[in-house]
Amino acid sequence: MSEVVVVKCGGSTISELTDTFFESIMSLKLAGKQPIIVHGGGPAINEMLTQLKIKTTFVEGLRKTTDAVLETAEMVLCGKMNKQLVRSLQEQGADSIGLSGSDGRLLVVKAIDEEKLGYVGEPVYVNSVLINELLQKSYIPVIAPIGIDDKGQHFNVNADSAAAAIASAMDAEELVFVTDVDGILKDNQLLDVVTSEEIEHYIQDGTIYGGMIPKVKAAIKSLTGPLNAVWIMNGKGSYLSQPNSKQLLYGTKIVKKQTVTNML
Numbered sequence: 001m002s003e004v005v006v007v008k009c010g011g012s013t014i015s016e017l018t019d020t021f022f023e024s025i026m027s028l029k030l031a032g033k034q035p036i037i038v039h040g041g042g043p044a045i046n047e048m049l050t051q052l053k054i055k056t057t058f059v060e061g062l063r064k065t066t067d068a069v070l071e072t073a074e075m076v077l078c079g080k081m082n083k084q085l086v087r088s089l090q091e092q093g094a095d096s097i098g099l100s101g102s103d104g105r106l107l108v109v110k111a112i113d114e115e116k117l118g119y120v121g122e123p124v125y126v127n128s129v130l131i132n133e134l135l136q137k138s139y140i141p142v143i144a145p146i147g148i149d150d151k152g153q154h155f156n157v158n159a160d161s162a163a164a165a166i167a168s169a170m171d172a173e174e175l176v177f178v179t180d181v182d183g184i185l186k187d188n189q190l191l192d193v194v195t196s197e198e199i200e201h202y203i204q205d206g207t208i209y210g211g212m213i214p215k216v217k218a219a220i221k222s223l224t225g226p227l228n229a230v231w232i233m234n235g236k237g238s239y240l241s242q243p244n245s246k247q248l249l250y251g252t253k254i255v256k257k258q259t260v261t262n263m264l
């Protein structure tokens with residue numbers, strides 16, 4: 001199986017993604033890579049919850065998920081956001097297929113803390129056999145972050161952690177978080193390369209906050225496996241259209257530890 005590239009599209013940027021982004025995904029495919037899209041949809045869930053007058057709160061970046069919140073999140077993520085991405089890829093000629101993590105038990109999860117967070121799950125198993133079958137049939141899977149537990153209960157899953165779990169299970173070559181900023185910023189400057197250790201420090205001192213926290217935590221967790229680097233970049237960037245020109249990458253590269261080359 002050729003190299004898997006997991007691209008996580010943040011809800012902050014999905015509605016802003018242009019044809020160039022979707023063409024880039026097709027370019028990856030044409031260059032012989034196997035793109036997998038995992039997406040979020042936080043702002044769209046917020047909007048729908050407001051319309052339905054359902055209260056929502058966040059605990060450490062995770063949405064406390066009651067029955068009503070779960071129903072709404074599933075509707076928005078698996079309906080609206082997932083189909084929007086599937087359609088945009090199809091418009092570029094891709095054979096994209098939309099799934100949620102509960103379809104085919106693709107993303108098995110366990111509750112993080114039901115009392116504190118309700119139906120919020122953390123990934124414990126990824127059905128990589130199913131994903132591989134789709135890749136072999138040349139589909140681009142587009143995966144919504146809803147998980148299922150061993151009793152069949154559905155869960156809301158942070159999309160960054162879903163993407164990291166899928167990248168690890170698929171032995172991905174690359175994991176790219178596409179968001180609405182160029183990467184990790186410190187004093188308004190883009191950090192080109194950061195290590196897991198530096199990230200812990202930046203969370204402590206408040207440089208990294210809010211929605212960037214689940215992203216960097218998911219990145220650090222996935223770096224404990226074979227993956228060597230995780231990228232955070234802007235949905236409006238041009239990297240993805242240049243799969244063979246890594247020197248053109250623009251964003252933050254998160255690495256396990258500072259390599260000698262990086263320090264020079």
Ligand SMILES: Nc1ncnc2c1ncn2[C@@H]1O[C@H](COP(=O)(O)OP(=O)(O)O)[C@@H](O)[C@H]1O
Nearest residue numbers: 010011012179181183184185207208209211212
């Ligand atoms: N150090 C940082 N550098 C850049 N963005 C940061 C940083 N710390 C927090 N953020 C915030 O993280 C946001 C991206 O996370 P989030 O809104 O959850 O995006 P997504 O929906 O793409 O997952 C940025 O828009 C920014 O407000």
Ligand SMILES: CC(=O)N[C@@H](CCC(=O)OP(=O)(O)O)C(=O)O
Nearest residue numbers: 011040041042062063157158159
């Ligand atoms: C548990 C939890 O917080 N789930 C997220 C799922 C969507 C998501 O992660 O979307 P972004 O990538 O846009 O942040 C939520 O309900 O907002």
